[in-house]
Amino acid sequence: MKDVAPSADAWRVPLSDVCVDAEVVQAASDVVASGWWSMGARVEEFEAEFARFCGVRHALAVSSGTAALHLALMATGCGPGDDVLVPSLNFVAAANTIVHVGAEPRFCDIRGGDDLNLDPASVEAAISAATKAIVVLHYGGFPCDMESILQIAAERGLIVIEDAAHAPGALWRGRACGTIGAVGCFSFFANKNLPTGEGGMVVTDDDELAARLRLLRSHGMTTLTWERHRGHAHSYDVTLPGFNYRLDELRAAVGSVYLRRLPELNRRRGEILDGYRSRLAGVSSIRMAFSDTPESNVSAHHLAVAVLSEAGLRDGVRTRLAEARIQTSVHYPPIHLFSAYRGSQQTRLPRTESVAPRLITLPLYPHMTNEQLELVAVTLLDALEERR
Ligand SMILES: *Cc1c(COP(=O)(O)O)cnc(C)c1O
Numbered sequence: 409m410k411d412v413a414p415s416a417d418a419w420r421v422p423l424s425d426v427c428v429d430a431e432v433v434q435a436a437s438d439v440v441a442s443g444w445w446s447m448g449a450r451v452e453e454f455e456a457e458f459a460r461f462c463g464v465r466h467a468l469a470v471s472s473g474t475a476a477l478h479l480a481l482m483a484t485g486c487g488p489g490d491d492v493l494v495p496s497l498n499f500v501a502a503a504n505t506i507v508h509v510g511a512e513p514r515f516c517d518i519r520g521g522d523d524l525n526l527d528p529a530s531v532e533a534a535i536s537a538a539t540k541a542i543v544v545l546h547y548g549g550f551p552c553d554m555e556s557i558l559q560i561a562a563e564r565g566l567i568v569i570e571d572a573a574h575a576p577g578a579l580w581r582g583r584a585c586g587t588i589g590a591v592g593c594f595s596f597f598a599n600k601n602l603p604t605g606e607g608g609m610v611v612t613d614d615d616e617l618a619a620r621l622r623l624l625r626s627h628g629m630t631t632l633t634w635e636r637h638r639g640h641a642h643s644y645d646v647t648l649p650g651f652n653y654r655l656d657e658l659r660a661a662v663g664s665v666y667l668r669r670l671p672e673l674n675r676r677r678g679e680i681l682d683g684y685r686s687r688l689a690g691v692s693s694i695r696m697a698f699s700d701t702p703e704s705n706v707s708a709h710h711l712a713v714a715v716l717s718e719a720g721l722r723d724g725v726r727t728r729l730a731e732a733r734i735q736t737s738v739h740y741p742p743i744h745l746f747s748a749y750r751g752s753q754q755t756r757l758p759r760t761e762s763v764a765p766r767l768i769t770l771p772l773y774p775h776m777t778n779e780q781l782e783l784v785a786v787t788l789l790d791a792l793e794e795r796r
Pocket of ligand 1: 439471472473474475498499515545571573574594595596597606607608
């Protein structure tokens with residue numbers, strides 16, 4: 409079978425790109441041909457493989473990373489009257505799902521321009537009698553300072569939920585990100601390290617939480633269509649009002665192919681990040697974030713995030729790169745400054761507000777070539793008038 413053409417050919421260097429080859433196409437077409445498309449044996453296989461990969465007891469496949477976060481918050485009992493702490497420098501899904509369970513998001517600050525992860529001191533300062541949980545993010549796949557977070561959570565009796573959307577394969581002191589708190593949430597959106605189109609996974613070592621997550625994922629029903637189809641069950645009860653957040657077989661089959669490749673794909677992402685670091689070393693107007701990550705951690709290298717010295721440089725740089733057909737992005741506009749969340753924040757977040765307007769995300773995907781990397785670096789240095 410012939411390989412399929414790249415999806416983003418409008419750009420010379422897209423921000424991210426899925427790798428479509430004969431094995432991926434075969435995995436998807438096998439499912440289509442099988443005639444069983446909804447949650448079944450392939451989802452179960454994918455869950456078992458993912459659980460083994462992370463070293464966790466339970467992995468439940470869901471329809472998106474957002475669904476994973478929503479289920480994690482519900483299953484841990486976050487609801488009306490509760491505050492949930494979350495970094496403002498994050499994708500908005502974390503805050504939206506906190507609102508959807510009836511709780512209040514309380515936004516926390518980051519450490520700074522090198523370490524874009526949650527600042528434990530800001531977490532401590534935001535805790536009140538209403539605080540129930542902390543949703544931590546492993547930004548860009550770089551593990552957050554879990555030692556401080558776990559210590560604060562233990563002292564104050566808080567639940568830790570990990571938004572590990574950027575971090576499949578990342579390790580904090582040898583432990584898989586997503587398996588350190590009570591529940592971990594992964595996203596398999598098309599631009600993530602393990603893409604299935606839409607999709608996600610929620611993981612936990614807690615048997616009771618896993619049972620609740622499983623019920624909530626599928627309408628609160630005690631059996632699945634798949635189990636009834638196989639004659640393993642004939643009827644069902646509904647024990648709580650749940651959702652339809654299931655993953656389907658097609659996506660699970662694609663996910664299994666990608667999961668086998670993930671260590672190699674993450675390694676290649678790391679190589680490209682090192683390439684950016686060495687091309688930008690010594691340049692005064694820009695610096696790659698997470699340049700001083702502790703050696704004891706392994707990043708999933710999801711994003712190539714650079715921090716400019718001045719916010720005023722960003723628009724010009726992004727325009728110059730776009731003219732060269734190089735796609736860039738910003739991860740993220742801070743959540744507490746969006747219209748829907750403005751006013752919910754009592755305190756300022758000085759480091760988030762200083763760093764966010766200076767962030768620029770550069771192209772990064774495993775099959776990006778060294779020539780593409782060089783083109784991005786040269787165009788970027790030109791735009792900054794730092795070409796040497
Ligand atoms: C992608 C992402 C999500 C949401 O995942 P979806 O699968 O798109 O719903 C949540 N948090 C972070 C940090 C993400 O990057």
